[in-house]
Amino acid sequence: MSNKQVDTEAVEAIVSTLQSMISKGVNVTSSDMFKYTNAYSAGDESKELPEQKRKAA
Amino acid sequence: MTKYDCSESTPATIAEVIGSWGALLSDAKKDDLEEDLNIDGQLLYTVRNENSGSIEAVFDLKNILKLYSKNLVIFFSPEVVRSDDGLTPEEVKSAGELLVAIFTELIVLSKDQDLKKIKIHSHDKILLACFSAFATYLATKGGWKATAYGQWIELVEVPVVV
Numbered sequence: 001m002s003n004k005q006v007d008t009e010a011v012e013a014i015v016s017t018l019q020s021m022i023s024k025g026v027n028v029t030s031s032d033m034f035k036y037t038n039a040y041s042a043g044d045e046s047k048e049l050p051e052q053k054r055k056a057a
Numbered sequence: 058m059t060k061y062d063c064s065e066s067t068p069a070t071i072a073e074v075i076g077s078w079g080a081l082l083s084d085a086k087k088d089d090l091e092e093d094l095n096i097d098g099q100l101l102y103t104v105r106n107e108n109s110g111s112i113e114a115v116f117d118l119k120n121i122l123k124l125y126s127k128n129l130v131i132f133f134s135p136e137v138v139r140s141d142d143g144l145t146p147e148e149v150k151s152a153g154e155l156l157v158a159i160f161t162e163l164i165v166l167s168k169d170q171d172l173k174k175i176k177i178h179s180h181d182k183i184l185l186a187c188f189s190a191f192a193t194y195l196a197t198k199g200g201w202k203a204t205a206y207g208q209w210i211e212l213v214e215v216p217v218v219v
Contacts, residue, residue: 006058006157010194015153017190018144021183028144031183033131033152036078036090037138 059106059151061158066101066115074103074112074134081135093132104158113137114155118163125167126176131159131184153187160191164212173214180208 021028029037064070071094079087094101094115104114114137117130133155138148167175179185185208192203192212204211 006061006154006161008058010157010160010191011058011150011153013190013194014156014187015149017186018149018153021186022144022149026183028183029138032181033133033184034138035093035132036082036086037133037135 059108059154061113061155062105062107063102063158063162064105066103070103070112071101074115077111078134090132102159102162104155104162111136113151114159116159118166121178123176124170125172125174126178127163128178129163129184129188130179130181131156156187157191160188164195174211176209176211178209185210 018028028034074094075087075091078090082090096117098119100118100120102116102118103112104116105111106113111134113134115132117128119128119130120126121128133152137151137155138144144152163175163177177185177188179188185205188210189203189205192201192205192210195201195212196203200214200217202213202215204213
């Protein structure tokens with residue numbers, strides 16, 4: 001187990017990479033990393049239901 | 058800057074993920090989540106935001122053939138990205154911080170096992186691009202040599218010249 005504050009410069013390197021991909025039109029949320037963040041736009045249910053769940057949670 | 062706690066998962070933390078993330082997901086996606094967190098041979102870790110107390114990411118580090126070769130899979134919590142129309146600058150920063158916490162943990166885990174090398178495999182091009190940026194950053198700082206080929210990125214610890 002480790003517990004530490006993240007390295008700011010390393011974060012900047014990754015943020016810069018993500019921003020560069022976004023600016024080139026890459027849909028970064030297509031990554032599996034975001035599989036459960038954009039779930040409510042996946043079309044398997046209405047958008048309202050998960051949003052209601054979010055507000056209720 | 059947020060502080061994160063990375064820990065090997067337990068049945069209790071996995072249940073916490075399924076409960077808290079699942080409350081924000083459609084039933085179908087909740088089923089997918091339960092399936093993704095119950096695959097044979099997984100070595101799951103949770104990443105908890107120490108400020109909010111919530112688990113913001115789960116990652117799987119399954120060994121491939123050698124101890125230093127790992128298949129990396131990461132899932133972010135539904136709380137990390139709230140918009141369904143791309144990422145806001147704040148969400149990009151949160152994702153960046155979580156990724157650095159996870160990648161740093163990979164280094165810590167390999168050092169705990171006395172490994173001088175770590176090879177990360179992923180089918181996810183976005184994840185590989187982010188890990189590549191991290192590996193390049195480490196190599197630039199010194200002490201590591203980074204090599205990328207195909208769906209692999211290799212980090213080898215090298216002596217620092219003083």
